[in-house]
Amino acid sequence: MIELDRAGRSFKVRREVVHAVRELSFTVGAGEFVGYLGPNGAGKSTTIKMLCGILTPTSGRVRVAGLDPSRKRIKVARRIGVVFGQRTTLWWDLPLKDSFELVRLLYKVDRKAFRERLDELIDTLDLSGFLRTPVRQLSLGQRMRGDLTAALLHAPEVLVLDEPTIGLDVVSKNSIRDFLRRLNAERGTTVLLTTHDLDDIERLCRRVMVIDRGALAFDGTLDDLLAGESSLEEVVTRLYTAQ
Numbered sequence: 001m002i003e004l005d006r007a008g009r010s011f012k013v014r015r016e017v018v019h020a021v022r023e024l025s026f027t028v029g030a031g032e033f034v035g036y037l038g039p040n041g042a043g044k045s046t047t048i049k050m051l052c053g054i055l056t057p058t059s060g061r062v063r064v065a066g067l068d069p070s071r072k073r074i075k076v077a078r079r080i081g082v083v084f085g086q087r088t089t090l091w092w093d094l095p096l097k098d099s100f101e102l103v104r105l106l107y108k109v110d111r112k113a114f115r116e117r118l119d120e121l122i123d124t125l126d127l128s129g130f131l132r133t134p135v136r137q138l139s140l141g142q143r144m145r146g147d148l149t150a151a152l153l154h155a156p157e158v159l160v161l162d163e164p165t166i167g168l169d170v171v172s173k174n175s176i177r178d179f180l181r182r183l184n185a186e187r188g189t190t191v192l193l194t195t196h197d198l199d200d201i202e203r204l205c206r207r208v209m210v211i212d213r214g215a216l217a218f219d220g221t222l223d224d225l226l227a228g229e230s231s232l233e234e235v236v237t238r239l240y241t242a243q
């Protein structure tokens with residue numbers, strides 16, 4: 001479902017070249033739930049931006065559902081849902097429900113299918129109390145549930161999440177985690193989850209990839225990552241600080 005083959009992305013900053021991602025190769029199969037970890041500046045957001053076609057790789061190959069995201073951005077957008085926890089994709093001054101209607105129009109989602117999906121998401125994410133509230137007045141937890149809904153209204157096969165639980169209280173975190181677990185188990189949606197919250201990883205992901213300075217430092221099961229270590233925090237700290 002997701003395939004990177006020696007993908008690289010560099011930026012020219014004044015006279016220096018920053019290699020945000022270098023020769024990165026991995027595949028994520030349909031239905032997997034993969035955690036994507038790495039220290040600040042490791043290249044996680046750059047990877048995600050290449051997956052949704054916001055950034056073009058400067059070397060190598062990226063494919064999502066067999067498509068090149070930088071060349072087939074609209075086709076890829078129909079197959080992928082993306083949530084950036086630090087930013088909203090909703091319309092700030094509009095009531096939440098109007099944002100959803102705009103998403104329907106943008107993605108050309110059939111009215112009946114849209115209604116069914118929206119009703120289900122309103123129910124499972126408990127949105128009914130704030131559908132008429134302008135997005136700017138929503139709490140962070142409400143806004144995140146709105147963003148997740150917007151990302152799923154076109155029923156994407158792949159969901160990419162960049163820190164979806166950042167800043168949320170423990171109850172909100174757990175309700176988002178339950179929702180994601182069910183989405184993956186019941187719908188078979190492929191999930192790539194970037195987070196700095198190691199509880200997200202321990203509670204959700206069977207497979208974990210760790211990126212450091214633009215290259216993979218680990219790719220395996222959570223059990224393998226934890227093998228012989230007393231905690232995930234310990235092993236991740238060791239990986240992040242390895243030279």
Ligand SMILES: Nc1ncnc2c1ncn2[C@@H]1O[C@H](COP(=O)(O)OP(=O)(O)OP(=O)(O)O)[C@@H](O)[C@H]1O
Nearest residue numbers: 011013018020038039040041042043044045046047
């Ligand atoms: N548009 C850009 N121009 C120049 N450098 C950039 C740009 N985007 C990212 N970088 C650099 O690329 C590297 C990787 O950044 P990226 O945002 O992918 O890291 P990250 O793993 O998502 O970090 P964080 O956990 O802090 O969000 C960093 O050194 C960053 O400064």
